Amino acid sequence: MAAITVPQAWVGPSTTRQRVMGIVFLFLAFSIWWLFGRTASGEQVTVFNLTPGASTVIVPDWQLPTLSTLYVLAMVSAVLGGVQLARGFGRWTNRVLGLVAGLFIFGFLVWAAAGKSLNLAGLINTSLSRAVPLTLGALSGVLCERAGVVNIAIEGMMLTGAMVGSLVGSVTHSLWLGLLGAILSGLLLSLIHGVLSIKYKTNQIISGTVINILATGMTSYISAKFLQHYEQLNNPGIFPQWPIPVLSRIPLLGPLLFDNNMFVYAMFLLLAVIHVGLFFTRWGLRLRSVGEHPKAADTLGINVFRTRYMAVMLGGMMAGFAGGYFTLGSVGRFDEVMTAGRGFISLAAMIFGNWTPFGSFGAGLLFGFADSLASKLAILGVRIPSEFLLMAPYVATMVVLAGVVGRGQMPAADGVAYEKE
Amino acid sequence: MDDKPKTQPRKAGKILLEELTGGPPEASRSGRLRRVLLVPVLAVVTGLLLGGLFIVLTSEEVYAAFGQGLFNGLGTSFLVAGRAYAALFTGAIGDPARIVTALQSGDALAIRRAFNPILESLVASTPYIFGGLGVALGFQSGLFNIGAEGQIFVGAILAAFVGYSVTGVPAILHLPLALLAGAFGGALWGFIPGWLKAKTGGHEVINTIMMNYVAFRLSDWLLSGPMKRPETFNPVSPTIEPTAMLPRFFEQPIRFHLGFFVALGVAWLVYWFLYRTTWGFALRSVGSNPSAARYAGMSTVRSTILAMSLSGALAGLAGTNEVLGVNHNLAMAFSSGYGFDSIALALLGKSHPVGVVLAALLFGTLRNGATRMQVAAGIPIDIISILQAMILAFIAAPAIIRTIYRLRQPDKGEQIFTGTWGGG
Numbered sequence: 001m002a003a004i005t006v007p008q009a010w011v012g013p014s015t016t017r018q019r020v021m022g023i024v025f026l027f028l029a030f031s032i033w034w035l036f037g038r039t040a041s042g043e044q045v046t047v048f049n050l051t052p053g054a055s056t057v058i059v060p061d062w063q064l065p066t067l068s069t070l071y072v073l074a075m076v077s078a079v080l081g082g083v084q085l086a087r088g089f090g091r092w093t094n095r096v097l098g099l100v101a102g103l104f105i106f107g108f109l110v111w112a113a114a115g116k117s118l119n120l121a122g123l124i125n126t127s128l129s130r131a132v133p134l135t136l137g138a139l140s141g142v143l144c145e146r147a148g149v150v151n152i153a154i155e156g157m158m159l160t161g162a163m164v165g166s167l168v169g170s171v172t173h174s175l176w177l178g179l180l181g182a183i184l185s186g187l188l189l190s191l192i193h194g195v196l197s198i199k200y201k202t203n204q205i206i207s208g209t210v211i212n213i214l215a216t217g218m219t220s221y222i223s224a225k226f227l228q229h230y231e232q233l234n235n236p237g238i239f240p241q242w243p244i245p246v247l248s249r250i251p252l253l254g255p256l257l258f259d260n261n262m263f264v265y266a267m268f269l270l271l272a273v274i275h276v277g278l279f280f281t282r283w284g285l286r287l288r289s290v291g292e293h294p295k296a297a298d299t300l301g302i303n304v305f306r307t308r309y310m311a312v313m314l315g316g317m318m319a320g321f322a323g324g325y326f327t328l329g330s331v332g333r334f335d336e337v338m339t340a341g342r343g344f345i346s347l348a349a350m351i352f353g354n355w356t357p358f359g360s361f362g363a364g365l366l367f368g369f370a371d372s373l374a375s376k377l378a379i380l381g382v383r384i385p386s387e388f389l390l391m392a393p394y395v396a397t398m399v400v401l402a403g404v405v406g407r408g409q410m411p412a413a414d415g416v417a418y419e420k421e
Numbered sequence: 422m423d424d425k426p427k428t429q430p431r432k433a434g435k436i437l438l439e440e441l442t443g444g445p446p447e448a449s450r451s452g453r454l455r456r457v458l459l460v461p462v463l464a465v466v467t468g469l470l471l472g473g474l475f476i477v478l479t480s481e482e483v484y485a486a487f488g489q490g491l492f493n494g495l496g497t498s499f500l501v502a503g504r505a506y507a508a509l510f511t512g513a514i515g516d517p518a519r520i521v522t523a524l525q526s527g528d529a530l531a532i533r534r535a536f537n538p539i540l541e542s543l544v545a546s547t548p549y550i551f552g553g554l555g556v557a558l559g560f561q562s563g564l565f566n567i568g569a570e571g572q573i574f575v576g577a578i579l580a581a582f583v584g585y586s587v588t589g590v591p592a593i594l595h596l597p598l599a600l601l602a603g604a605f606g607g608a609l610w611g612f613i614p615g616w617l618k619a620k621t622g623g624h625e626v627i628n629t630i631m632m633n634y635v636a637f638r639l640s641d642w643l644l645s646g647p648m649k650r651p652e653t654f655n656p657v658s659p660t661i662e663p664t665a666m667l668p669r670f671f672e673q674p675i676r677f678h679l680g681f682f683v684a685l686g687v688a689w690l691v692y693w694f695l696y697r698t699t700w701g702f703a704l705r706s707v708g709s710n711p712s713a714a715r716y717a718g719m720s721t722v723r724s725t726i727l728a729m730s731l732s733g734a735l736a737g738l739a740g741t742n743e744v745l746g747v748n749h750n751l752a753m754a755f756s757s758g759y760g761f762d763s764i765a766l767a768l769l770g771k772s773h774p775v776g777v778v779l780a781a782l783l784f785g786t787l788r789n790g791a792t793r794m795q796v797a798a799g800i801p802i803d804i805i806s807i808l809q810a811m812i813l814a815f816i817a818a819p820a821i822i823r824t825i826y827r828l829r830q831p832d833k834g835e836q837i838f839t840g841t842w843g844g845g
Binding site: 202203207217221225341344390401 | 799
């Protein structure tokens, strides 16, 4: 149980960590200069377009002199590094790390688009839409794991949700019924997870693996046997863009935030609801107490099993909903193993986001950004293989998990089956 | 088990059985065998029955027949399921009638073709043996290596690289070198999560999942550039040198190769390591009770790192085997789920090398048979994933099987693997 006590013992940043962080900041500052600044010439200008694709709200382009921008970025990072080494930012260290990392990424964009133009708004827009399934999947993980049930089956639930969503949506000619089907299929799989891991006390990883293998087999089977032969069974259409009347006319922010399809708004709504629900209601307190110390919760009269079942079922519905995004919100048809590991990136986003809804969203956005940037690299003519950017979420999660950037607060009883005495 | 006074030299098979059951030697031999095999066998049988039901439920033919009357429908149901499993059987074992005719005719090619299915099942079982051993070794030391899939890829990458880039070396050197390279690749991919677990407490389940995807992206990149065959646009590596290939025993079309016997040898080595060496004992002790092992002076850090590296090496050999024995090159997505299936079969084999080999033979046979079933009966090959998931569920929750068949509940200790997420 040593691994559980470590995060509790960790109270504040140690001096070694402070120094290491200072060196990291300086290293990033140096990298901005060495990797980007050296190869940029003085006359180059970087142009960022701030009007996403089809938007009618035109915002003037943002023009930056490449070299001086890079120097400013490097200098700011270096100063932050110096301050960190001399004084230390204390509790703010991680936020400053985020800032410096952000400056580094911005430096990269400025360098990559030197002498060219890059549609920054479009990039952010794609990041947001790629973040939707990741965030929703991570929310599924948050719900389950906060109650002490590990859910590595997000991938399988998403995949099934995607398939059922497409099938039901096509058969009934109703996107909403398709979505309902997706949610219910997630619920059904979560019941398997719940019965195996809560009732039969199967190891939760194994039970999750069962669902993942089952979901891959089942969806590919049905796809190969029916969906590929009968086009009318796999053509549900997608939810349209719903621009919100006044808000979508706001320059820059409007097209990004208020001109999306239903899933994006639902994601923001669910984020808020789950955040408030988990941290500000009795329901949430009970759910979390079951995940932290089920025996104590049981002593206080909380039904551990019922709470866990409920959490797992809600998580399953969430993952099914996330799966619906792939077919009903994005592609408009089901293809075999179309989630392609996004369920596992969701898991990573949940960990990266420290088991909190908004943290997960932040991580989802970051991973979505890496994803959308990866597809832009070739267009920009950058000679970095896009695969390395696609690896970034996984590597970042391992770094976070190793405690390099401060240790996450995993629920204490996460993954431990509860035995009532 | 060994503290009992030995009145007579015990046979190896008996010792094996005791270790397999972990049970006291009082019960009769057949009783113990029954206890060990009962739940796995029933799990497989139940899985196959439910799989048949699934095939029936997704068959248009059956629904059409039910339209013509109940008995018609029921009859067609049995027909459809029977036809599917008959195709599975002939695909996996071979057609008995054809074997007899071939033997009578004495035509060498016909005989090879008739025996091909069963040998092809052994070919399909080989990576499962390696992968299952890897996952099982992890289980034995209390670690959940869910990253076999990634380790398979990295093992395959290194084996393929050594296979085509080293030239002019005799097979006696080249083949072992390629095998070692593959094992090393897998070991590296297991070492990293093992080291992270031991030194930082980062959970190996999450880390191995992450390592899986890092490995996939790595192989995507290598196959799209550095390791791509120069003359084509397909993401596939150059063909390996003949000196690095695992030799095949028969002429075309039989692909049966030395890898199968290498796998059996490795299974024996794993058995010997786990049950006959101090390090193996330490590994199992840390797996069953880490605090007691630590108290006894065993290093959990060393044991964890060693176990994950070895586990990875074994999984890496699964990928190596596919490259050196079957494909002779590295292609994208060549593994198709061997790593995840290995988890199921390691549990089915109760994490014991002998059990793993048996379970791997079963899974390989199913996989090979399903290929034939797809062609002959129009059942998508993905049916085996469904079967495997159900078998895994029943193995992991034996209480379900016991409830279905109204078996006596065991006293205790049926749970094979009880490691948890939170550490320990």
